[in-house]
Amino acid sequence: MNPIDPRIHRALDGELAREDLPRELRLVVERLEAAAALLAAAPAVAGLEPRVMAALRRPAPSRMRRLVRWFSIPHAVTLRSLALAAAVALLTLVPIDEGNGPVLGDHEGIAQFVGRFPDAQTVHVVGSFNDWRTGTIPLEDRDHDGVWRATVVLPTGTYEYMFVVDGERWVTDHLADRLVEDDFGRENSILIVRAARR
Amino acid sequence: MKLGLLLTLVTSPLAAQSVRSRLEARVPTGAVSTVDSLVQVAAREGLPTEPLVQKALEGGAKHVSAARIGAAAQEMLDQLRDARALLVRAGDAPPATAAEVTTIYAALKRGLPAPVVERIVAAMPQEPRGSALHSVADLAAHRFDPDSSASLIIDAAHQGLRGERLLDVSTAVVHELQRGHSRAEALAVVRRELPNVPAPPKPARASVAGARRPEAASPPPP
Numbered sequence: 001m002n003p004i005d006p007r008i009h010r011a012l013d014g015e016l017a018r019e020d021l022p023r024e025l026r027l028v029v030e031r032l033e034a035a036a037a038l039l040a041a042a043p044a045v046a047g048l049e050p051r052v053m054a055a056l057r058r059p060a061p062s063r064m065r066r067l068v069r070w071f072s073i074p075h076a077v078t079l080r081s082l083a084l085a086a087a088v089a090l091l092t093l094v095p096i097d098e099g100n101g102p103v104l105g106d107h108e109g110i111a112q113f114v115g116r117f118p119d120a121q122t123v124h125v126v127g128s129f130n131d132w133r134t135g136t137i138p139l140e141d142r143d144h145d146g147v148w149r150a151t152v153v154l155p156t157g158t159y160e161y162m163f164v165v166d167g168e169r170w171v172t173d174h175l176a177d178r179l180v181e182d183d184f185g186r187e188n189s190i191l192i193v194r195a196a197r198r
Numbered sequence: 199m200k201l202g203l204l205l206t207l208v209t210s211p212l213a214a215q216s217v218r219s220r221l222e223a224r225v226p227t228g229a230v231s232t233v234d235s236l237v238q239v240a241a242r243e244g245l246p247t248e249p250l251v252q253k254a255l256e257g258g259a260k261h262v263s264a265a266r267i268g269a270a271a272q273e274m275l276d277q278l279r280d281a282r283a284l285l286v287r288a289g290d291a292p293p294a295t296a297a298e299v300t301t302i303y304a305a306l307k308r309g310l311p312a313p314v315v316e317r318i319v320a321a322m323p324q325e326p327r328g329s330a331l332h333s334v335a336d337l338a339a340h341r342f343d344p345d346s347s348a349s350l351i352i353d354a355a356h357q358g359l360r361g362e363r364l365l366d367v368s369t370a371v372v373h374e375l376q377r378g379h380s381r382a383e384a385l386a387v388v389r390r391e392l393p394n395v396p397a398p399p400k401p402a403r404a405s406v407a408g409a410r411r412p413e414a415a416s417p418p419p420p
Contacts, residue, residue, distance in 0.1 A: 101406050101407035101408060101409055101410075102406075102409060102410065102411055104406065109401075110401040110405055110406055110409050112405065126259060128252050128256070129412070130412055131220075131252070131255050132252070132255040132256045132258070132259040132260075133259070134259060136412050137412040151405055151408050151409040151410070152409055152410060152411065152412050153409050153410065153411045153412075154412075158304065158328065158332070160256075170260055177336065177339075178308070178332070178335070178336065178339065179339075180304075180307055180308055181307070182256065182260075183253065183270040183273065183274070184256075184257060184260055184262045184266060184270065186260075188256075190308075190332075192332060192362075192365065194362045194365075194398070195362075196400065196401050196406065
């Protein structure tokens with residue numbers, strides 16, 4: 001440790017004129033005075049307690065701010081997390097093929113047929129829309145709950161129809177709003193297909 | 199007139215041929231010639247023929263006897279004649295279109311009284327009445343008075359509702375009935391709302407996406 005020249009102390013205390021100092025000591029005194037001026041100009045450093053209390057009172061940063069902060073800080077990335085991110089991006093960005101379905105014309109609409117046939121092996125809908133041909137419009141019971149459904153595109157208009165269960169049993173759709181006698185001792189349901197594009 | 203007769207003479211044999219081919223193998227042999235001859239009569243009289251063919255195909259699919267199919271087709275021919283006569287009585291200038299004759303036939307078949315049908319036809323000249331008649335028949339099926347129902351539908355038409363929108367009128371009335379109104383109140387409530395009756399929702403996107411075109415889907419008979 002270098003001892004400080006006593007003349008410097010005396011000059012700083014004003015007991016010795018600077019002009020009486022050698023040049024190198026005068027420079028040291030000037031530097032020390034400049035440093036003291038800087039310290040005097042700097043704001044007072046707050047104590048630990050006020051700083052902790054201020055941090056506690058500050059509202060939590062928003063999610064976006066936290067997200068930005070998270071992205072701005074380097075993180076270690078594992079191969080597994082990269083693969084997971086890629087999978088999520090693929091599922092989000094690549095549309096799942098739901099089947100766009102048919103493009104409907106101005107004079108076409110959607111007809112939905114639903115019937116409950118718990119013990120049926122096959123159910124078809126047959127009517128004036130398919131020249132009363134059995135087998136062209138099957139209903140499906142995908143979840144095996146006995147409820148059979150079909151959704152088909154038909155030209156707009158009025159039709160009569162019945163369900164054919166297991167290829168031989170003709171059943172009226174009693175859920176239909178409209179029924180009419182079929183002239184053969186049964187009732188047909190009436191279907192009015194309205195244009196899907198309205 | 200001469201052109202029309204010429205066209206009928208030229209096209210009738212072709213139509214007859216196609217009718218026979220549609221019926222054969224799908225309708226009992228004994229019914230084919232009966233229905234075929236009825237179709238030719240209908241064509242000569244300017245009546246719609248497709249409903250007769252459809253009735254025969256329906257009978258064949260349902261394994262109905264030839265005699266019964268023939269009888270049903272004959273009865274239908276008579277009803278088509280009645281339907282056309284009604285149209286003429288109501289003021290439609292002859293010849294009535296096949297589509298309108300079929301519409302009137304269907305309304306009578308659904309049980310609407312002829313005077314009610316005639317009233318609707320007269321109130322809606324120069325426009326298709328199918329939806330109006332179905333709307334009234336829908337209300338009649340819910341035990342509404344056909345005459346009062348016809349008045350409501352005619353009012354709706356006069357207030358600008360046309361075509362399928364008239365079906366929404368009967369739907370709105372039935373909804374009011376289901377909400378607990380009496381039949382008279384339900385009719386009155388909807389009359390006050392005219393022409394603002396709710397339209398049905400469009401088919402859900404998922405329904406359209408899942409829909410498929412059936413084989414041999416054919417438009418309704420004219």
